Amino acid sequence: MENKFKEIEKLVEKELKPVGVDHNIDHVRRVYALCLKIARSEKGVDLVVLRPAALLHDIGYQRDHRVGTDIHDIISAEMSEKILSDLEFTKDQIDKIKDCILSHRFRTDHKPKTIEAKILFDADKLEAVGAIGLIRGAIWLPKMGGNPFSIDDPKNYAEINHAGGKENGKILDWAKHNFFKEYRSKSRTLPKKLYTKKGRELARARTIFEKQFLTELKGEIEGRR
Ligand SMILES: [Fe+2]
Ligand SMILES: [Fe+2]
The missing domain is CATH 1.10.472.50 (HD-domain/PDEase-like)
Structure with missing residues (x-):
């Protein structure tokens, strides 16, 4: 085997x-x-x-x-x-x-129904968050037209730029997207969307790191750090 x-x-x-x-x-x-x-x-x-x-x-x-x-x-x-x-x-x-x-x-x-399918789903989604998620984002975001150095994050972003006005809807204009919007519309809610206890635990740890990173990034972009 x-x-x-x-x-x-x-x-x-x-x-x-x-x-x-x-x-x-x-x-x-x-x-x-x-x-x-x-x-x-x-x-x-x-x-x-x-x-x-x-x-x-x-x-x-x-x-x-x-x-x-x-x-x-x-x-x-x-x-x-x-x-x-x-x-x-x-x-x-x-x-x-x-x-x-x-x-x-x-x-x-x-949707995943078996334990094997649930594990694969969770493992694959974990790649979208944390240090790896941020590096992957820094690679694909500019390719799609988004700006990794933008801190623009309006409260009504989902309404303006996600299909159906929902945070999980497809992004309509990638030029308006950035890490902060990605965190609020996707990363933040990821742990709740996973199937296994371990997957959720790992996702929570990764999103906490991501939030800290974004606070640092915003501070540096604004010249406060
Ligand atoms: Fe895939
Ligand atoms: Fe994959």
Whole structure:
């Protein structure tokens, strides 16, 4: 089994080579490590399902991005099916792994139901907060047109720039987005949205750090520190 996991990791690394550092094999390895950490606090976790699901969850990211379809969960699940059956995983294992992959994103109707899917969801979302979340944000925010050095944060931001006026709605104009808005509309509420106790605990610690960082950032930008 260990050789199969190594084989999968190699395939994922190759597939994600053209992707930026915020979403390449390093992201996958961090999510994988967090999955194992969270799994140690849960009962009855099937690691033969969780480990390949963690490794494969974003394998379709690059292919999806090339065509701009925003369905990397579906593409990743399809690509995984072929890889896993070539590696002689059972039909039941393949179905469970695909289910984890299909439920790893926030904005889809496919919600995590099994413990393995819940762990993968939590581990992946933890990448959006804390020190790693901030570094990833500093990479993608300017790419999308946002300004990491902006401290503009109006109280009615959700109303003006999130679809449907809701904090979890899609961002309408990235040029208006920044770290402070990201914290208020997403990071702050993340712990409540996770499924596992350990995931929520880790998310809380990361968001506390993020808040401290943003206080420092605002002070430096305003020339007070
Ligand atoms: Fe993903
Ligand atoms: Fe991911």
